[in-house]
Structure formats: C-alpha cells, structure tokens
Amino acid sequence: MTVTNGRRRRPTIHDVARASGVSRGTVSRALNGDPYVSTAALAAVRRAVAETGYVVNRNARSLVTQRTGSVVMVLSEPQEKLFEDPNFSLLLRVASRRLASKDVALVLMVAGDDGDRERVVRYLRGGHADGVLLLSTHAGDPLAVELEGLPIPAVACGAVLGRESMIPYAAADDREGARQITRYLVEQGRKRIATITGPLDTPGGLNRLEGFCDVLGRKATKKLIVHGDYTRHSGEAAMAELLSRSPDLDAVFVGSDLMAAGALAALRTHGRRVPDDVAVGGFDDTAIASLTHPPLTTIRQPLERVAEETVRILLELIDGAERPEPIVLPTELVIRESA
Amino acid sequence: MTVTNGRRRRPTIHDVARASGVSRGTVSRALNGDPYVSTAALAAVRRAVAETGYVVNRNARSLVTQRTGSVVMVLSEPQEKLFEDPNFSLLLRVASRRLASKDVALVLMVAGDDGDRERVVRYLRGGHADGVLLLSTHAGDPLAVELEGLPIPAVACGAVLGRESMIPYAAADDREGARQITRYLVEQGRKRIATITGPLDTPGGLNRLEGFCDVLGRKATKKLIVHGDYTRHSGEAAMAELLSRSPDLDAVFVGSDLMAAGALAALRTHGRRVPDDVAVGGFDDTAIASLTHPPLTTIRQPLERVAEETVRILLELIDGAERPEPIVLPTELVIRESA
DNA sequence: ATCCGCACTGTGAACGTTCACAGACGGAGA
DNA sequence: TCTCCGTCTGTGAACGTTCACAGTGCGGAT
Numbered sequence: 001m002t003v004t005n006g007r008r009r010r011p012t013i014h015d016v017a018r019a020s021g022v023s024r025g026t027v028s029r030a031l032n033g034d035p036y037v038s039t040a041a042l043a044a045v046r047r048a049v050a051e052t053g054y055v056v057n058r059n060a061r062s063l064v065t066q067r068t069g070s071v072v073m074v075l076s077e078p079q080e081k082l083f084e085d086p087n088f089s090l091l092l093r094v095a096s097r098r099l100a101s102k103d104v105a106l107v108l109m110v111a112g113d114d115g116d117r118e119r120v121v122r123y124l125r126g127g128h129a130d131g132v133l134l135l136s137t138h139a140g141d142p143l144a145v146e147l148e149g150l151p152i153p154a155v156a157c158g159a160v161l162g163r164e165s166m167i168p169y170a171a172a173d174d175r176e177g178a179r180q181i182t183r184y185l186v187e188q189g190r191k192r193i194a195t196i197t198g199p200l201d202t203p204g205g206l207n208r209l210e211g212f213c214d215v216l217g218r219k220a221t222k223k224l225i226v227h228g229d230y231t232r233h234s235g236e237a238a239m240a241e242l243l244s245r246s247p248d249l250d251a252v253f254v255g256s257d258l259m260a261a262g263a264l265a266a267l268r269t270h271g272r273r274v275p276d277d278v279a280v281g282g283f284d285d286t287a288i289a290s291l292t293h294p295p296l297t298t299i300r301q302p303l304e305r306v307a308e309e310t311v312r313i314l315l316e317l318i319d320g321a322e323r324p325e326p327i328v329l330p331t332e333l334v335i336r337e338s339a
Numbered sequence: 340m341t342v343t344n345g346r347r348r349r350p351t352i353h354d355v356a357r358a359s360g361v362s363r364g365t366v367s368r369a370l371n372g373d374p375y376v377s378t379a380a381l382a383a384v385r386r387a388v389a390e391t392g393y394v395v396n397r398n399a400r401s402l403v404t405q406r407t408g409s410v411v412m413v414l415s416e417p418q419e420k421l422f423e424d425p426n427f428s429l430l431l432r433v434a435s436r437r438l439a440s441k442d443v444a445l446v447l448m449v450a451g452d453d454g455d456r457e458r459v460v461r462y463l464r465g466g467h468a469d470g471v472l473l474l475s476t477h478a479g480d481p482l483a484v485e486l487e488g489l490p491i492p493a494v495a496c497g498a499v500l501g502r503e504s505m506i507p508y509a510a511a512d513d514r515e516g517a518r519q520i521t522r523y524l525v526e527q528g529r530k531r532i533a534t535i536t537g538p539l540d541t542p543g544g545l546n547r548l549e550g551f552c553d554v555l556g557r558k559a560t561k562k563l564i565v566h567g568d569y570t571r572h573s574g575e576a577a578m579a580e581l582l583s584r585s586p587d588l589d590a591v592f593v594g595s596d597l598m599a600a601g602a603l604a605a606l607r608t609h610g611r612r613v614p615d616d617v618a619v620g621g622f623d624d625t626a627i628a629s630l631t632h633p634p635l636t637t638i639r640q641p642l643e644r645v646a647e648e649t650v651r652i653l654l655e656l657i658d659g660a661e662r663p664e665p666i667v668l669p670t671e672l673v674i675r676e677s678a
Numbered sequence: 679a680t681c682c683g684c685a686c687t688g689t690g691a692a693c694g695t696t697c698a699c700a701g702a703c704g705g706a707g708a
Numbered sequence: 709t710c711t712c713c714g715t716c717t718g719t720g721a722a723c724g725t726t727c728a729c730a731g732t733g734c735g736g737a738t
Contacts, residue, residue: 023688055465060724062398063693106447126394362718399694402723
C-alpha cells in the first residue's frame with residue numbers, strides 16, 4: 001500500500017522478487033496465472049506487489065511477447081463529417097468499455113488524408129498494435145487495401161464496400177431496415193414514395209437504397225431517388241429537388257435522421273404538412289429523431305451490439321481464430337409522428 | 340520500397356545497420372537527428388530504411404528512454420451522458436489531430452466507475468503514457484486527486500472545479516458567455532428572466548450561473564433558478580417547474596442547447612410562444628441549436644481552440660515546462676430566432 | 679533401495695532500442 | 709614531429725520483461 005516510493009524509480013519485477021523472497025521467474029508466473037506456482041509463493045508475491053505498488057511494464061513485456069495489448073481504432077472520415085455523426089460517440093464508448101474489460105488499450109487515429117493514412121500504416125507496421133478497428137470506411141478507401149498487406153487482423157464496424165470478403169465486419173441490417181420502413185409507408189397508403197440516400201460509397205447509402213427498391217420494385221423510379229451526403233444541409237437540398245421533380249409525392253424515406261431533419265425544414269418551407277401531406281421516415285434513431293417537429297418515425301440500429309460484436313471478432317482474431325462470417329444484426333421500426 | 344518482407348520478422352535496427360554498412364549506433368543517431376552523423380552515413384541509412392521498410396519499435400525505445408510517446412485522454416463521465424454530448428467528438432477529433440502531428444499516440448480511457456478509475460491509475464502508474472488529458476471532470480472526482488500523486492503531467496479541458504490551482508486547463512469563458520446572453524435578454528426588454536443551469540459540480544453549471552447573476556444582481560432570485568443535468572429531459576422538467584413557480588416569466592437562459600431543446604418543448608406544451616411570450620437563450624452552439632423550432636439564440640464556445648490549447652499545454656508540460664497559467668478563451672453570441 | 683514423474687523453482691538469454699564511453703581519423707597549432 | 713581537438717564511429721551495457729531449460733525435492737511404484 002506504500003504509494004509514494006522514496007526513490008524516483010518505479011518498482012520492477014526484481015523488487016517484487018526480492019520483497020517476496022522468490023525468483024523473478026516465479027513472480028512472472030504468479031502474475032500471469034501459470035498453474036505451476038505454490039500457494040505460498042503466490043501469496044508472497046501478492047503481498048509484495050501490494051507492498052511495492054508494482055505495475056508491470058508493458059513495454060518490456062511487449063518487447064518479448066511481440067504482443068502490445070492495444071488496438072487501434074481508425075476513423076477514415078474525410079472531413080469534419082464525423083463531427084456530425086452522433087453514432088460515433090456511442091461506438092467509441094462501447095468499444096472502449098469492452099476492450100478495457102480485457103485490459104486492452106484503445107488507440108485512436110484519424111485517417112482523413114494521405115498523410116494521416118501513412119501515419120496509421122507506419123504505426124501498424126511498427127507493430128504497435130495487435131489489431132485494427134475500422135470505422136466508417138468508404139468504398140475504395142486505400143487504407144483498406146494497405147491493411148490487407150499487414151500481418152495484423154482488422155475488423156470493420158459496418159461493411160467496407162467491395163472488401164466484404166476480405167475484411168470481416170459486424171453491421172446493422174441496413175437493407176432489411178430500409179425494407180421495414182418502406183413497407184410501413186406503403187401500408188399507410190402512401191402512393192408516391194421518394195427517397196433521399198446517403199453517399200453510395202457507404203453501406204448505409206447503398207444498402208438502404210436497395211432495401212427501398214426491394215419493396216417498391218419498378219415504382220422506385222430515378223425521378224424519386226436523390227442522393228445526399230448525410231449532412232442536414234444535403235437533406236434539405238435533396239428534399240427541395242424532389243419537390244420540384246415530383247410535387248405530388250406523398251412520402252419520403254430519408255437515409256439518415258440528420259438529413260431527415262433537413263428534409264423536414266424543406267417541406268415546411270414549401271408549405272407541406274408532415275405527415276398529412278408528406279410522410280417522412282428516417283434512419284438511425286439518434287437523439288435528433290425525437291427533437292424534430294414532428295418527431296421522426298425511423299429505424300433503430302442496434303449500434304451497441306454492432307460495436308460489441310466488432311470488438312469480439314477482433315479479439316478472437318487476435319487470439320488466432322479463423323476469419324469469421326460477417327455478422328448482420330436486425331433493426332427495429334420506431335414509430336413516432338412523422339409517418 | 341520492398342513492402343512484403345520474405346521473412347515473417349520485422350526488420351530491426353540491426354538489419355538497417357547491415358544494409359547501410361554502418362553500425363547500430365550510427366543508425367540510431369541518424370534516425371534521431373543527432374548532428375554528429377556524416378552526410379554519407381545519413382544518406383546510406385535513409386536508403387536502407389526505405390529498402391528494408393524499417394519502422395522503429397516503440398516498445399524497445401520506451402524501455403530505455405522511459406518515454407512512451409503517447410498520452411491518455413480520460414473521460415470521467417459517470418454514465419451514458421457523454422453519448423449526449425456533441426462537444427465530445429469535436430474535442431476528441433481536434434486533440435487527436437494535434438497529437439498525431441507530433442507523432443504522439445492518443446489512448447482513450449473511460450472512467451465511469453471505481454473499477455475504471457483504478458484501471459486508469461494502474462495504467463498511468465505503469466508508466467504507459469507521458470501525460471493525461473482530462474475531459475469533463477466533475478468537482479470532487481477522486482481521479483483528479485489520485486492523478487496529483489503521479490509523476491505524470493495532467494491538463495484538463497475545462498476547469499476541474501476545486502482543483503483549478505492544481506490542474507492546469509484551457510476553457511471557454513463560461514461566465515462571460517453567460518453575461519453576454521443575459522445582457523442580450525435584458526437589452527431586448529425582458530423583465531423576468533429565469534435560468535436553467537447545468538449541474539453545479541461542473542464549471543459549465545457553476546460559472547454560467549454566476550455570469551447570469553453578475554448581470555441580474557438581486558433580480559436573480561432563487562425562484563427563477565432551477566438546476567438540470569444537461570439532458571434534454573431535465574431541461575423539459577426544469578422549464579415546467581419554472582413555469583409553475585413563475586407563470587409570468589418572459590425569458591429564460593438555459594445552460595446548454597440540449598436542455599434548451601427540452602425547454603422549448605415544455606414551453607410549447609404550456610402554450611407559450613417563443614420568442615413572443617418567452618425568449619430562450621442556449622449555450623454551446625452545437626448542431627442542435629439550428630435544429631430546434633425556433634432555432635436557438637445561443638453562445639458559441641471556441642471548442643477547437645480549447646482543445647488545441649489543452650494539447651499544447653500538455654505537450655509543453657511533458658517537455659518539462661513549468662506549470663502554466665490557465666487559458667480562458669472568449670465566447671461569442673450567436674443570434675437566431677429564439678430570442 | 680532405486681527409479682520415475684510431478685510439482686515447483688531459479689537462471690540465462692533474448693526482445694530492439696538508446697546512451698555513455700572509447701577510439702579512429704584528420705587537420706591545425708606548437 | 710608531436711599533441712590536441714573536433715567530428716564521426718563502433719561497442720557494451722542497460723531498460724524490464726518472458727520463455728525455455730535445467731534443475732530440486734518428494735512421494736509412490738517397482
């Protein structure tokens with residue numbers, strides 16, 4: 001319990017060995033749960049550790065084990081976009097918790113431009129992490145390709161388009177979620193249903209559009225499909241575009257809550273009542289969904305579970321497991337007032 | 340440029356030494372910018388590094404230098420609260436960028452409960468980081484005290500109440516910001532101005548209340564002050580409470596945008612028009628502020644600069660600088676429609 | 679009585695760096 | 709010619725672990 005050490009130096013395993021009257025090796029074994037340690041030795045070591053305030057030096061350990069006990073979370077978000085994404089904090093929080101419980105440190109790196117990316121690769125090539133967690137990686141992201149050349153397991157949170165077979169992932173079932181809400185709009189008797197998608201190089205953009213088309217079939221004409229970039233502003237612009245193309249539309253499925261908030265603003269500007277004239281469906285069920293007027297009917301993603309599964313897969317991979325199947329988790333329709 | 344190494348083993352400094360025809364020591368010197376290296380040797384080393392794809396092993400380096408090249412960011416947010424805080428992503432992003440440019444890794448740890456806290460302290464005591472960045476640390480957080488016992492510099496993003504003199508920080512000028520918006524409400528001719536504060540164990544809670552009182556003086560009666568906890572829901576409840584206490588109030592300064600969104604909902608429920616009957620002022624200028632109806636008049640915090648300064652201070656401290664003065668940065672009134 | 683295996687322990691080497699030290703070389707000053 | 713100094717280089721030791729190996733002692737089977 002002696003917290004303040006008289007010396008400047010931190011206690012080492014030698015100090016513990018001396019204090020407990022056993023050898024370095026035995027201390028190491030006791031600390032790492034090796035079964036071949038007598039109960040007497042174990043107790044002595046425990047006491048000595050408490051006495052000296054010893055904490056293992058991970059650097060020294062890593063040096064010999066070639067394991068770092070840390071993973072990197074890479075955000076490959078081009079610009080400040082991330083800042084607008086409320087899902088991110090949650091993902092980060094869950095992952096960090098999960099990893100901490102296994103005593104694995106979480107290093108965060110942002111890979112916005114080429115320089116960033118190079119830094120990430122250098123860090124990983126240097127062997128400073130045991131694994132990589134990929135967040136919001138777009139189709140064609142060069143990082144995904146570079147990662148495959150490294151002897152370090154990588155798992156994505158949400159599929160990396162075009163690399164689904166190379167990089168394992170856990171994700172929400174975007175396509176089925178889009179089907180759920182589109183079906184709901186149809187059941188409500190809506191006849192002319194449009195959609196505002198996210199960027200088509202993201203799974204959320206592509207898969208949700210596909211789900212939309214699955215339900216509407218040939219009714220999903222080009223005229224009723226506009227693309228946004230997940231920002232509120234793009235939702236507003238896309239909605240205006242849709243209204244000018246098809247003034248008689250009576251419903252719109254928007255690929256994210258934030259864009260839906262923008263769409264609601266545009267609808268108001270154009271004098272449409274929601275949901276009377278136009279029903280609006282969102283996606284994500286972030287905090288924003290209940291803040292809008294009217295509150296959004298939307299699709300809840302099981303983000304906590306996505307994060308948990310992503311981490312689980314990565315840890316298993318680090319422990320030498322074989323490449324797992326992707327995990328796709330069900331979504332849920334949340335009915336509020338906008339549809 | 341040889342990316343794929345025939346062997347499994349990563350190249351070490353010995354490999355570079357062999358490839359460049361100089362000794363280990365010279366390679367090390369060349370890599371670390373020691374002036375006593377001939378230009379010929381330097382060039383040879385550079386070439387060999389490129390050839391072998393060598394990356395320094397930080398563990399080995401740390402082992403001898405006693406420096407890790409990484410800092411920990413600790414979020415001491417009790418529950419899922421963080422999830423609701425849109426400032427967090429921004430802070431994280433800026434800090435991560437800033438540190439990356441100095442080749443310092445950012446390790447993220449959440450300190451929600453005692454177990455978490457113990458883990459953080461153990462990690463730091465183990466010497467695994469050169470410094471600590473504190474985020475949203477409340478007054479009386481035991482972590483702040485424990486940190487003072489460690490030989491590792493810590494800097495807070497936003498003051499740690501009660502420890503201002505012990506833990507350096509950079510923060511927005513909460514008090515003056517609150518004065519700005521309260522003054523604005525007064526200038527608009529509002530007579531009975533209430534406030535909803537954040538928790539008083541946070542600087543945002545305490546200082547903004549003080550700024551409010553600075554302007555209103557004895558007019559700031561207990562009856563017109565209610566406390567929330569930064570959640571939307573608490574803002575709604577607080578507003579209802581205020582309306583029942585003082586039905587004739589004509590303005591309210593709410594300590595955060597999210598709570599203000601809740602307050603707006605309560606006002607609507609009670610049939611008050613905003614800003615006609617009651618003017619509402621927020622604080623933060625997060626994305627939410629422009630999503631509400633009407634959009635919020637609020638105070639913008641210079642969060643990017645706060646993050647930058649926090650990181651700067653920490654890095655200087657790590658490099659051996661003396662304890663610096665706290666940095667307080669000016670806020671800005673953003674006028675929208677709610678007041 | 680001898681031998682074997684089991685439970686446990688101690689020791690030397692290795693992991694990949696940096697750092698302090700000592701030495702080599704060449705040119706300038708005596 | 710000799711010495712000295714400044715520049716540059718190589719080498720051994722150290723950082724704090726883990727791991728493989730080589731014991732030791734003891735109880736039970738032969």
